[in-house]
Amino acid sequence: MTSPTTPEPASHTLDDDLARHMSGWSKRFDKDHDDQSPLPSHHPMCLGCGQDNPHGHQLEVLRDGDGVLARHVFDARHTGAPGIAHGGAVATVIDDLFGFVLYSVGEPGVTRHLGVDYLAPVLLGTPYVFRARLDRRDGRKLFVSAEGTDETGRVVMKAEALFIVVGLTHFKDVNAQSNPPVAP
């Protein structure tokens, strides 16, 4: 166990993080697993789902059949036009939700392309349901889609994205190049 008062080399910490996340993920890959508890966050500081990120959305994501689902309320931190969620905040949430589709793929990946259609204003202080799923896979390319609905069932946004499956070395290599290292 790493003591918070005993910093370790970033590479060691990253190895631990990757091992822990992949271990946690692999337990959720089982299609027959009916656990309805929230899926594990990508990382404690993840902007989308990290519970330790005070600036983040702290998404709680559940399985939804073969896809995933998150209920979310945007607040004043996410303001774009007055009373309306910033489009970038909406994109953040949906990008992160796509990152949970990886849990059913069983391999890590990163966003290569993200497209969002904003069909109606996403209002602050208003509950929405966001759903995402894998549409098809072509080698390392994962084509995913999602939509957000309000409480009446009206679709307020749609998105599609391309994720590229990467090896865990992708994250290690990127962190090794950053100065200072960004990994916690």
Ligand SMILES: CCCCC/C=C\C/C=C\C/C=C\C/C=C\CCCC(=O)SCCNC(=O)CCNC(=O)[C@H](O)C(C)(C)COP(=O)(O)OP(=O)(O)OC[C@H]1O[C@@H](n2cnc3c(N)ncnc32)[C@H](O)[C@@H]1OP(=O)(O)O
């Ligand atoms: C720091 C903490 C570490 C601890 C973490 C612990 C555990 C975490 C583990 C995993 C977590 C992973 C994800 C979940 C996290 C968050 C969810 C949100 C997701 C993100 O926040 S993620 C960040 C933003 N993201 C990036 O940081 C990617 C930057 N990028 C690259 O790193 C490269 O881009 C790369 C390596 C992806 C590929 O690079 P490359 O050079 O190998 O390939 P290239 O990009 O050229 O294209 C590839 C193929 O896509 C085709 N293609 C392109 N565009 C297309 C389009 N529009 N339609 C159809 N096809 C298209 C091409 O035609 C080609 O196809 P083909 O393979 O057939 O040739």
